[in-house]
Amino acid sequence: MAEISQGTIEQAIQTTAETVLRNELYFCDLDGLAGDGDFGNSLATGFRAIKNEWDGIDKSNIGAMLLKISMIVSKNVGGSSGPIWGTGFMKAAMLTRGKRAVTLPELTDMVGAAIEGIQARGGAQRGDKTLLDALLPIHETLQKHCEAGDTDLGAALKDCAEAADKAVDETRNLVAHRGRASQVGERSANTPDPGIVAIATILQDWCKHHGVERTPTAPEVAKATA
Amino acid sequence: MAEISQGTIEQAIQTTAETVLRNELYFCDLDGLAGDGDFGNSLATGFRAIKNEWDGIDKSNIGAMLLKISMIVSKNVGGSSGPIWGTGFMKAAMLTRGKRAVTLPELTDMVGAAIEGIQARGGAQRGDKTLLDALLPIHETLQKHCEAGDTDLGAALKDCAEAADKAVDETRNLVAHRGRASQVGERSANTPDPGIVAIATILQDWCKHHGVERTPTAPEVAKATA
Amino acid sequence: MKKFVNDPAQFVPEFMQGIADANPDLLSFTPEFQMITRKSGPSNSKVSVVQGSGSGHEPAHVMAVGPGLLTGACQGAVFAAPPVDACYETIKACASDAGTLVLVNNYQGDRMSWDMACEMAEAEGIKLKQFIINDDVAVKDSTWTVGRRGVAGNFFVIKCCGAAAEAGQDLDAVYAIADKVNNNVRTMGVALTSCIPPAKGTPIFDIGDDEMEVGVGIHGEPGRRREKITNADAIADELFDAVAQDIPFNSGDRVAIMVNGLGGTPITELYVLYARVHDRAEKAGYKIVRNYVGEYCTSLEMAGASVTILRLDDELEKLLAAPAESAARIF
């Protein structure tokens, strides 16, 4: 598979909506451990709106579609998740204006642009215990696949899911340095970051949808995909 | 002893101050059971002031002295106790203007006038579970002694203490109908009224001071005089 | 005890000192009688309006002293009527040739203290009238209290009488206004938690985590019944119905509505209740002319609220709208 079609991306977004809505309460619980318990609601509010408005979304090309999704997020999602996810979709949209399909290197650039946008927006660095700690290794994994000339989306997805899953456990004992969880100081240590768990769960569900066999390693991801 | 001298009354007041100050916390505790827990403080505030101002109080006659005491109470005692005790002293003062001694019938009238004043002030009746339920039997006891032509103050005191002591137990299970304790409704049942306990304790201490032997029957009075 | 206090015995004089410190141009504080009066003093051409009661209900009563409101007020210990002398001195400090209206909330201790103080003052030739406020509909024809309690409706009596006095009306007229307000105002409250008087250090009543006391008094007195907490709309409905049916209020009535916090309930929750009461009042055909959402008569840090409705006529409407000044500053 040399190209990733718009249809594949549309399916990925619909799968994501299912992941997020299924885990609305669980993601709230995770955010409640060290944050303010609204992450699941916030994200679900956004993806519920995406689902409801799905048929009316402009799907003339990937960029137009992602821009509209970014706008729905901006309209409906409060807290930090609104600007973060909204910015991510917006940056990916800007690289895909007019496109009906993307290559793996182009997808890699979309993730890279989203990361840059999120970093510019919220100032978080690697190790601050935010969803960037999942997105950065995902981006590196994609880059490796591109360098190796690997064009199999399934294989790339599997490695990305692996990387995100690992990030859950690797950051578990860190103290959050950004966002609401940072405001409880030391109390955020020993709790998984809900944003990282969400990214890892979404990727695991993408794998499943693509028929890629894989068993989650972090208990939270296992629970969220069960 | 045909007459009760001003000196005897002065001593009775000083004894009362000791009774009240010694029981400041205990009377608060009793008021706390169904009232607002301020009775001991309120009364002690008044008698502390009486004690402090004692030397300067006009003692040219019983009436002048009691009037001044009534004024000290009015100045210092809040809640219901201020008007009640202030009125009692004031009414007794009005019957003793210019007098240096009183007879037992005159003392009986002083108590009667105080009762009338308190009833007019607060509208309480017998059985409303207020200190009137101690004062009314005391007044009747005094009347009996007068009718019998009995002039022994000690014997009268003993019977009055007996009557007040009995009132504690006889009213214990009533629901208060006046004052703050009435505002907790049924909750005031099964708690002794602190005003009645105070009157009974004061009389028991007067007995002791007069060398009249007697053992209190109500446990609260026993505790307060121990 | 989760409170900002030093010596609990000094709680009342200390907070009154704070009020005085914060309002040096408006108020005078006489610690001896726990009395606060207008800096400008009484005016012999205007009726004075005074009040005083136990502490713990702030901004009632000493924070309601100021032009267009009370001329002076005194406070007793928390939930205890002021000593007779404090009442007497307050009457004296506010005495005016035009006379003084003494507004008393209907509680045993308050009535007795003010009765005595008024007798003393009248004996000295001070011209006054006493008026008893009793707007609480919670406990009807009670056999165990002195009658209906005076609660948040007190604010409207103060405001209207203060404005009438300021406008130069005579003592009989100001008294008549108190009577009109009291006859047309009704209140009922609900408590979700008890409060803790500083000197006591423990709650004045026990209440389950899922319970509320419907019809509670502002000293924690029991009301109509204890029951499971329901939702805000159901609670607002119960308070509204109890108040509305009491006089009763009728379609077409012009009204002022107050949702009063008891001390520990945040303003947002009061607005949730207000939204419902407003709705109910409109559906009932009342014309809402003014509204008051906030704290007017509290019970220390008790979580809870009360709903008050006042029926207005042109006169009361004008009196409510008249300017006034008090210790509370918003900006």
Next chain:
Amino acid sequence: MKKFVNDPAQFVPEFMQGIADANPDLLSFTPEFQMITRKSGPSNSKVSVVQGSGSGHEPAHVMAVGPGLLTGACQGAVFAAPPVDACYETIKACASDAGTLVLVNNYQGDRMSWDMACEMAEAEGIKLKQFIINDDVAVKDSTWTVGRRGVAGNFFVIKCCGAAAEAGQDLDAVYAIADKVNNNVRTMGVALTSCIPPAKGTPIFDIGDDEMEVGVGIHGEPGRRREKITNADAIADELFDAVAQDIPFNSGDRVAIMVNGLGGTPITELYVLYARVHDRAEKAGYKIVRNYVGEYCTSLEMAGASVTILRLDDELEKLLAAPAESAARIF
């Protein structure tokens, strides 16, 4: 949960509806964006001042909309920044030819939402400037937050900017005033209890019966330390010292002092604190020109308080004294 709520998810729109119902002549409510704007709308000859943040801090922020204060504000869910679009729509609804000053309290979510909204609005040609408020001295040079938090000092920024805008000053001038206030205002708070966000239903932090959190944030963020509750004077001293030493304030300074309640503390306790702070300020040689005792920036029903000091010059003094109107009504 001892609260007046219906569906917790509807708590914010419901209380905003209550605010709107209670102020029909003053405010307009746009439920879609949880936005409240002045009924009179923006004026093209005057700078607009807007704000918006999580709910639960009322009267901040939507209750600070009105002449002489904010032109408009939007609110997110309890303790959550508003969605980007709500911020954007608020800017649009308040846009003025004279420009708009966007006042943002320094929190991650708020900053990101307003940053995006401002970029979007500027891209459409709306003239604006953004200003970040950060008056909380509790956590110094923190490595784990975006910097100092914006808390009760926010009130003074709103009041001064609102008055300057009303007076017709231009955008740069109003921005300069925000900067001046923020540079001269400092706050620190203390919590005695946690609050319970309605949607969560449980306290946001645990705290012992005899403990307090010194330097707490208005979302319950930890402060300098957890310790045993001391008496009111000792607590007032600690807050006063932390604030006074920060800038530092100096003898001879003219100041405004605020003792702000966090939601569950009765006004009397705030006055006990104020009496001490007033005393300390006078002893330190400050000239207290204005004071504010009450609730200005809360944390739902949290028991606690904060002390704010603002250094004044002639300009700020005049701006604070300027008339204004808000949803809060006393009488």
